[in-house]
Amino acid sequence: MSWTDDRVETLKRMWAEGQSASAIAKELGGVTRNAVIGKVHRLGLSNRNDEPEPTPAPAPEPVAEKKADRKPAPAARPEPQPEAPAPADPVEEKEPVTQPAFTPALRRPIVPAGQPLPPQPSANEISPEALASVREVEKRARKLTLMELTERTCKWPIGDPATEKFWFCGLPSQSGKPYCDAHVSVAFQPMSSRRDRRR
DNA sequence: CCCTGATTCGC
DNA sequence: GCGAATCAGG
Numbered sequence: 001m002s003w004t005d006d007r008v009e010t011l012k013r014m015w016a017e018g019q020s021a022s023a024i025a026k027e028l029g030g031v032t033r034n035a036v037i038g039k040v041h042r043l044g045l046s047n048r049n050d051e052p053e054p055t056p057a058p059a060p061e062p063v064a065e066k067k068a069d070r071k072p073a074p075a076a077r078p079e080p081q082p083e084a085p086a087p088a089d090p091v092e093e094k095e096p097v098t099q100p101a102f103t104p105a106l107r108r109p110i111v112p113a114g115q116p117l118p119p120q121p122s123a124n125e126i127s128p129e130a131l132a133s134v135r136e137v138e139k140r141a142r143k144l145t146l147m148e149l150t151e152r153t154c155k156w157p158i159g160d161p162a163t164e165k166f167w168f169c170g171l172p173s174q175s176g177k178p179y180c181d182a183h184v185s186v187a188f189q190p191m192s193s194r195r196d197r198r199r
Numbered sequence: 200c201c202c203t204g205a206t207t208c209g210c
Numbered sequence: 211g212c213g214a215a216t217c218a219g220g
Contacts, residue, residue, distance in 0.1 A: 002212090003211085003212085020202085020203065020204085021203080021204065022202080022203080031213085032213070032214080033203090033204090034213055034214060034215080034216095035212075035213050035214085036213095037203095037204060037205070037206095037213090038205095038206095038211090038212065038213050038214090039211090039212080039213085040204090041204095041205075041206085042211065042212080046204085046205080150201070150202070152201080153201090
C-alpha cells in the first residue's frame with residue numbers, strides 16, 4: 001500500500017478528529033500504526049493541537065552543552081504562571097442548613113414514576129443466578145470512564161450517569177462482545193425466556 | 200497486559 | 211519517503 005492522495009486525506013481527517021494512530025491504520029488497512037505515525041510526522045501535523053506559539057524564540061539561553069546524551073532538547077517552557085491562591089473550595093456545597101428533619105440523602109429520581117429503564121437488569125426476570133453473578137462482578141468492576149473503554153473491555157454501565165457514582169464495568173470482555181461474561185449473560189437473553197412485556 | 204504517540208535509522 | 215523497531219509513557 002502507498003500513500004495515495006485520498007489515503008493521506010483520510011489520514012489527515014481522522015487525525016484531526018482525534019482518532020488514534022492505530023484506529024486510523026485499521027481504517028486505512030494495509031498499514032500499521034507505526035506507518036501512520038511516521039506519516040503524520042512527515043506531514044508535519046504531529047501536533048494535533050497546533051499552538052499559536054507567538055513567541056517562538058524569546059529565550060537566548062546560553063546553556064552549555066551537557067552530555068551529548070541522545071535526547072533532543074527539553075524545550076523548557078518559561079511560563080510565568082500567575083497561580084491563583086486556593087479560593088477555599090468553590091466546589092464545596094454545604095448541606096442546606098434550612099433542613100428540618102427529613103434527610104435528602106438520595107437525589108430525586110430524574111424519571112418521575114414510570115419504568116422506562118429497560119437495560120437495567122434489576123427489575124427484570126433474568127436468570128436469578130445471572131443477576132447474582134452480575135452483582136458479584138460489579139463489585140470487582142474496574143470502574144472505567146467512557147474514554148478508558150476499549151474493544152476488549154466490558155462496556156456495561158454501572159450506576160446513575162447523573163451522579164458521580166457512575167462508571168463502566170471495564171472487566172475483560174468476551175472477544176467480539178461488548179461485555180464481560182457476566183454482563184453478556186444478562187444483556188443477551190435467548191428469545192425464549194423473554195415472553196410478554198406486561199403492558 | 201493493554202494501549203498511546205515519538206523517534207531513530209536502514210531501506 | 212517509508213515504516214519496523216524501539217523508546218517513553220499511561
